[in-house]
Amino acid sequence: MSEVLASSERKVFRPRPRMGLAELMRDDIVSGALPAGSLLKTIELSKRYGVSTNPIREALHQLSGEGFVVLSRNRSAQVRSLDETFVRNIFDIRTLIEPYLIRVFVEQARKDDLDRAREVQQRLEVTQGDQVEWDKLDEEFHGIMYKRHFNGEARAIRQRHGEVVRALARRYPISSARRATVLKDHWEIIEAVEAHDADRAAQVVERHARGAERHLLLRMREGA
Amino acid sequence: MSEVLASSERKVFRPRPRMGLAELMRDDIVSGALPAGSLLKTIELSKRYGVSTNPIREALHQLSGEGFVVLSRNRSAQVRSLDETFVRNIFDIRTLIEPYLIRVFVEQARKDDLDRAREVQQRLEVTQGDQVEWDKLDEEFHGIMYKRHFNGEARAIRQRHGEVVRALARRYPISSARRATVLKDHWEIIEAVEAHDADRAAQVVERHARGAERHLLLRMREGA
């Protein structure tokens, strides 16, 4: 019937544009490309990301579940502000969860896990300038210790919070002093795990998280 | 142009059916109406709930964010199994978060909060048979102590986990022995808060949560 819209004009069902529209949008939120408080209108977003409104709405629902946007009926979604309070909240939870996670690793750590951790740690030592590479290795280091924990819920919470923190850290890069402290903490964690000292490992991990929080907050205050 | 579909046949845009399709579906999941592991096909669901597939897809995304269903690309969503492992995982996290939450309440508790808590507690004492009423009051009791905590992320996690547990508890009702223990725990919490003893409050709350976990697991094993 209607040849008005020739096939040249019609958008042509991008098969798998998606390796995560929600992930894309989350990155844009945390990186500041979608500023806190801004109104996310589905049509604008659909233009911005080159998809129709349906996937946008689904992504918004997912992000709402994750706490990055606030939905209200018949109103534009709003970007959740990622301020100091938010960072503090996230790190409070992280400070509870990470010691809980590491205790299991102390008991179940295999030799090849520890070898891998040491290897990653050595690569961290020589990674100087590159923030992204550093973040990747740091996540891998901790990921080795948590990835086999039975509590998938806890792992998921830590994972989500980690993504926020990493994205924020890209905005406020790490100092070299902090890097040195991180490296020291990591070696101490490895030592504690090798010694099967769960209490010490948990304690170091907690201190490690608190240190990361303090450093990020400091950077946010002076860098904003 | 097309009058082919007369208004008699066309579904007529239900104006505000939705105060939570996702909530409806979540209840059906936790209550077992949508059995664990079953495949959630969007068309079937749209018939079941009397809406079109669009809202269904959005609800599925939200439930996926909340962890009740598992989405994989190009495959039907699957209902997450709410088994013992899941309960244990949730309570592990709850056992970390609730003591953290109560500590702030010990410091900030107002007189009217405590009065209200006592009032709710007295209503709990006389609530015998009604599981739903009991759950409502129990949630209100703890809600009083947590609702003003600054950490909205932690509150949200606890809230979500609480909903699951309550829904499961409807399937495996509480025993009268457990009720007595809960009442004793609650008075002990009130006492600790009044005495400004954060450590004791945290300790009691942790024990309270562990007790709830043990009781629910027991019921699940014998009741299934």
Add this chain to the structure above:
DNA sequence: AACACCCAAATTATACAAAGTCAATGATAG
């Protein structure tokens, strides 16, 4: 200032097209 009205945007319904999944079927090699 109170009120009605209008408009932009969201919400829902529906239809259709493209692409992935899965299983059954059939062909082929050993």
Add this chain to the structure above:
DNA sequence: CTATCATTGACTTTGTATAATTTGGGTGTT
């Protein structure tokens, strides 16, 4: 003859498009 692998087709999800309708906020009138 049997086991393995490729093809096919039904079913399902994912995406695009558009119409009908509600909602909430802003605008203008009294």
